[in-house]
Amino acid sequence: MRSIRIVLVPLLALCLLAPVGAQLRTVPPYRILVTNDDGVHAPGIAAIAQILLAIGDVTIVAPSQNQSGKGHSIVTSEPVFREDLTLPNGLRAIGLMATPATTVNIAIRNILTPRPDLVVSGINRGYNLGFSAYLSGTVGAAREAAMHGVPAIAASLADAGAPREYIYAAEEVFGVARRLKQFGLPAYTFINVSVPPMPAGGYKGYMVTSQAMLRGGQESFAETKDPRTGRPIYFNVYKEGMSGAPQGTDIWAVENGYVSVTPMKVGETADPAVIDALKGWFK
DSSP states (O other), rough: OOHHHHHHHHHHHHHHSSHHHHOOOOHHHHHEEEESSSTOHHHHHHHHHHHHHHTEEEEEEESOOOOOOOTTTTOOOOOEEEEHHHHETOOEEESSSSSHHHHHHHIIIISSSOSSSEEEEEEESOOOOBGGGGGGHHHHHHHHHHTOOEEEEEEEEOGGHHHHHHHHHHHHHHHHHHHHHHOOOOOTTTEEEOOOOOOOOOOOEEEEOOOOSSEEEHHHHHEEETTOOOOOOEEEEEOOOOOOOOTTBBHHHHHOOEEEEEEEHHHHHHHHHHHHHHHHOOO
8 A cells, every 4th residue: 555655645746746738738629620511401401411520620611592504613703701509409500601612611711710620521412423523512521621731531322322311321421531630631632432322231331432533424415495485495304323333433333332432633634644745846
């Protein structure tokens, strides 16, 4: 007993003499910004925000209305209006009358201080696969975050799986977010997560993939005429799904029951061989 006292007394003295700030120092919270392109009222954003509470403090800032297909467009000529609201699951949220990329820009610069540790964009209704990722406002929001130096995830669920499977998809996206919190990402990098409809035997697991050099679906426009003036009118028609992608790509993965995890980067400079070839043009 005496030997235990000999050890404990000096330790207690060190604790009592330590500065108060040192005794109260705690790890800062992991701050997560959740956004999307389907709009702040979409069920996919509520599902992912709810589950992310398990690993951090969540702030929801998203477009007030559906902004699908807006890519990386930025609001430049109109004012951006803000609405504070409560989602059906009780989470507080902010809606901005803006595109997804603009929403993330405003959230990081004007609303969240200090800036978030992670941005999660989604869960989008409909895949963002292959070339279709360039059209996606969900992906545009994640790319905007990466441009600000904040790690980001863009998440989508197959249209055939929504809305009944948002909870399952949220669990898979959560698994990616948890690993990202643990391991981090290189600068100017973000992750595009694509979740297929739940297979009969469950998902086969995660597959780290490359972006297929194909369209993720058939993008076309149907033509009709204005009954009053006879002028042609064109309506967007999108059919999800594309076959024939090489194994290891995002499209192949979801077609075969895997959750696709595609690392993407900011910047599209061509590879060194193309750069060297172009240099020869200007000698």
